[in-house]
Amino acid sequence: MGSRVRIDVRGTVQGVGFRPFVHRLATELGLDGDVRNAGGCVVIRLAGNRIGDFLPRLTSSAPPNASVTGVDVTGLPSRDRLARGFRIAPSTAGQGGEVPPDLATCPDCVRELFDPADRRHRYPFLSCTACGPRATILRRLPYDRASTSMRSFPLCAACAAEYQDPADRRFHAEPIACPDCGPRLSWSATRGENALAAACAVLADGGIVAVKGLGGYQLVCDAADESAIQRLRQGKARPAKPLAVLADGVAGARRLSAVDKKAAELLTSAEAPIVLLPRRPGAPLAEGIAPGLAEVGVFLATTPLHHLLLAELSRPLVVTSGNRSGGPIVADDADAFTTLGPICDGILGHDRPIWSRYDDSVARAKHGRTSLVRRARGYAPTALPLPFATPEPVLALGAQLKHTCTLARDGLAHLGPHTGDLENAETFTAFKRTAGDLLRWHRTAPEWCAHDLHPGYLSTQYARRWPESRRIAVQHHHAHVAATAAEHGVTEPFVGIALDGLGLGTDGTFWGGEVLLARHQDFQRFGRFATAPMPGGTAAVRRPARMALGYLYGAESFGSPIPERLAAALLSRVDDQERSVVRATVARNFNCPRASSAGRLFDAMSAFLGLCDDNSYEGEAAVRLEAAATGHDASAPLDWALHEQDGLWVYDPVPTLCDALRSASDSPVGEVAARFHRTVAEVVVAIAAKAAAAWGAEVVCLGGGVFQNSLLTARVLAGLARAGLRALAGERVPMNDGGISYGQAAVACARMNGR
Template sequence: MRATAATPRRVVRRIEVCGTVQGVGYRPFVYRLGRELGLDGWVRNDGGLVVVEAAGPADAMRRLSARLHTDAPPQARVDQVRIGVPAGDSPAPGSGFHVARSAEPPRRSARDRPGLVPPDLATCDACLAELFDPHDRRHRYPFVNCTDCGPRATIVDGLPYDRARTTMRRFAMCRACAAEYGTPTDRRFHAEPIACPACGPTLTWQPSGGQDGHDAGKHREEALRAAVALVRDGGIVAVKGIGGYQLVCDATDEAAVARLRARKHRPAKPFAVMVADLAAAARLAPVAPAEAALLASVPRPVVLLTAHPDHPLAAAVAPGTDLLGLFLPAAPLHHLLLHDLARPLVVTSGNIADEPIAIDDADAADRLAGVADGFLSHDREIRVRYDDSVARVVAGRPSVLRRARGYAPDPLDLPVAATEPLLAVGAQLKHTFTLARGAVAIVGPHTGDLQQQDTMTSFTEHLAHLSRITGIEPAVVVHDLHPGYLSTQYATTIPAPRRIGVQHHHAHVASCAAEHGITGRYLGVAYDGLGLGDDGTLWGGEVLLADLRSYRRLARFGRAPLPGGAAAVRRPARMALGYLFGGEPFDETSLARAELLAAPLLRRLPPSEVATVRRMVAAGVNCPTASSAGRLFDAVAALLGVRDDAGYEGEAAVALEACAAGHAGAAPLPWRLATRDDLVVYDPAPTLLTLLEALHDGTGAGLLAAAFHATIAAMTVAVCSDAAAEHGTSTVCLSGGVMQNRLLVEALVAGLSAAGLTALVNERVPANDGGISYGQAAVAAAQLRGG
């Protein structure tokens, strides 16, 4: 029938919505939108897409297409809306709009957009109100969730995202839940993890070591009460969280925290502390508005804050630093524990030091039996492990330090689209991997340090899982240049047609440039521990002129030997000896006087160690040299008496930053730039000599630590200002593990800005090695595009 003024023209369209549109309430949103606009048709999950076939007046169809973008649910990410014509019959007039059954996933081609799964979503306010409402049927139910919150990435097996493809498939919905699931106006319409006490997962309690007979375990509310009682009495409980087991104890109980450290074999690295709300966080540390927003954000990361001097937490929570890692509960079970205990809790990874966190119940009972006094578990399977994320606010912007639960596997953009699907396998420490297709990069969650088989197994299992969900079968494998990295060795085992090696520090600065959408030339400042340079030497204090495809080294730090190689990384005192006995010479300035001034350090160390290191350096035996900013920070920490040994990677630098607190405005120490092999080189000898002289004359270590930070910032600004003028670029990308140092980064951002340069820092991916895989992917994609 021809359209008239009374009968507007009827339009039929097939619409495919790409992005993170499953598991975020997108189908219910489209259903309600279709009904509101008076359309006929349906919406369904189809592979990794949401597909709509709809018919109605042209104006209503135009509004549908526009609002699929503009009115999407808050956790959705709409990357593309493709509009076409249905191949089959159009919806019949008057048939209404409904949710259709999901289509079976087709085999994806290399050109398809990858399937995307949202991260786990923290408990929303509506579910939280139900949790503590005595009249609600989900009162105190630890697994309450809806379309706006609850587990996602940790329970999904495949796409389309339907209950049958999650670990919730074993729980048959009761009549009440089924009614909510099927009611379009309900908050739980098509909420795949929907559950209640009558039909969903159940808490269980088991004392460590097990018991026989009727005391073998408790369930539901009794299980929770048993765990609360044990923590209240100073015990340690292994709690099955969202992405794995966590170890929980009273954060104000010195003896309990000390026992946890001893049992977990974690002598010094700070523990994260969970608090009930922002008011509780503010009682432990000042919380600026940006930090409050980060704490309360949906990912619920651990946020690093400067502690109140008189906070009530046990000293063993964060020894040697003025920083506290605080976070708010992300799951209903955590809300219940905090409510019932009414105190801050240490909530840390359920593992022994350096192992992957436990996710399997039997594995947790075995590996954590010597750590936990009891186990608060449940029967909802965790499909893949996701540790807690860590972030802080730097220069007024949130910056992720560990990207895991709540952030991963949320996709990131690649500023240059990859012409072939690729896998970037990352580095060795703080490991992540990245899968990419087209302009979409999916960074896997923090794996840990690839130092043992269990961690490698966790990496390969998660890679297989995420590859299956996204449908990305890599044709290109990207890796670090270091042949000793287990990730590099793993890359050689993958049967891909092409491999691309990316230099470590180029990947660092490219990670920063890519997340800010920079495709042209920029200056890259890569300050970290160690990475293999393209000349076969160890780098770590680098200024590069780069774009995404390539780079040129412009400047570096002066080199120093690492006596004993990795031993010098674990013992900053050895690194200090390396600078004293074998720092790279540039002129007649002698460090002989520095050695005399370093007498306090030399007296602290065993004479045999000093003599051995001196011989090693003189003979060049097991003393690789490095131009490393991170190792210079270690050396200064030892020279100032702040830290001689490092129980975890970066501990000395963390302590040095804490030592500098309260000395804002410290003047820089002397520094000097030299030229060698066409490179500008920062010679640290004048800085170290003046630092030791001032320490000898009675200047406090805190003021000197602050002055050292100011020195590195001033020197870097000078190098970048000259390079920017020479090469015609004003953008500076700051990355590398040393850029986790807030004091240094904020001084660099302020100094570079004052010099008329634009300073960019990592925000969505870590500046440390956790961002390497994303940087590798960005470099490889640009190289593939450029041929």
């Protein structure tokens, strides 16, 4: 190893204390040189005799939140002169790298927060190189204070001394601040500590407060106050969708829910997501937190402000996205007053701008596996690898629901955060802003885009900004299973199982229960669920009872239809006019698009069992069906049948529905729901085994929002393993539509490589 080298380090190496770490390591080894941020990378120049000792420790001893994906070592030209000693040099521009995600407050900062002798005692914006805001305050790379929203807060002498001291943990911590020079809280005309006291007084009195968080505003109230929660639901137009609860440490989370080792690790991680956990009987929570469900979303304090709220109020708090139903989380101060003002009793704000909108991430730790349901704060925009090279940058535009977008470049996929459902102008604007952030951070103007087949999706319409020859259309369910395959590094042919609500198929019909013989660049359809009409189109999505009527009066025929007498309970709840209209429209095939949808089958089953006739939020019927099934015996499946039709294996759910309705007359609903889950799992495993034999594949990749159902997913994974197949499910990428853009990026790269 030469005595003079240049080292280029790639990965998540900015905003995680990497330059201070390099400074300490080089100084310890007596090396001369410097380190600097260059675009999105870190560049190190070294001279000395112990470079051989330096290199292995560069990765093995890196800061815990760093992720080194590449190290290039080259000789240093003789013209590059290095002074004696080692220093952190000014940053330089360059191609973008990986943007660091926001990190939850570290234990050292929490200790300072509550130490009366510390100069940052009770300061809501303290942070260090191990924690604090990153992506939400970043305008552009390199990650320096001048490139963040902290640039408007000049450092005081004390903070500047810490910033420049190699022995201090705030050495080059870009968000560094203190009460003398940093952001301040505000409440109406009140600022600082008095603002916090005013907000806490409102919360203690049963009020609702909008709190400016890291990536947007949050609505906060007492988690045990049913009246406040119902008022919050009315204001947000969110009648039943579960609300997240902020708990005081792992001990506080255990008072609310069952927390095992994996869940505790998730809760206390630097990412600090909301974790879906079994609700503890007798927990001090209002019923309105998650009505009718056995799970509750719990998370721990992610910022010093959250820690202070918990310390002042000594109770669990509802902390939910600051928005109205269907809209993106509010990040702008003016929007907060107009949108959230009518919902809350006051706004606890501050003067640090939010430059990038980030909602909270949601994760689940259940049945021995951990998975992301929503990838946002703490995880995004951390890059994930792609199985193929990226010949040219591609912007993958996602789908419509649970929207994300992904920038693929240099063999990596940079996943943007969850922005919501692209159903209104506000969310569409948020999507364009998020895409703009990715492109600006990486100094990229991609000449290619990847998009869904559905022409009505706003993301597909956005694709028209590219010439037709530069658009790569990716079928929805192919993108689902490709996302799981890409996450796990699968490059060989695989069987894809895609179960979701709806996606446009290559034949122009709606798909949703699919078995595919897949590669990243293409696929063949091998099997499907039988179709049923959706009376009224999207009206049937919103109303599972109507979807059940679709199965009752128009399920694809392989034998006898469902007898009306078995559906007597459902029909007793349905208005006669709706029943007659649905029956007539199905008979005339008018405004009743057919779909092979697993999601709609779960909706219909939920309605047939009397669990949910109307969805107040997307997926509610299926969530209630899983909740009913949890903990019940499923020793015997329901009836099911497979048929061959037009070269495809088709699952006929009519025998399953009939058996379920007969069983419901003398068995607990939960037991029937559990048997239904077992049945669908057996069907999926059976078709997958046939597909694997036909395709000569050993790998099966699951995808689609139905696999958010942890009970079903666990059964399918176990069944595939027993069949001798390698079964994979999404973990770091959501299997719902939040993972579509990543799958689109993988497919696009494979096609561009001519594979």
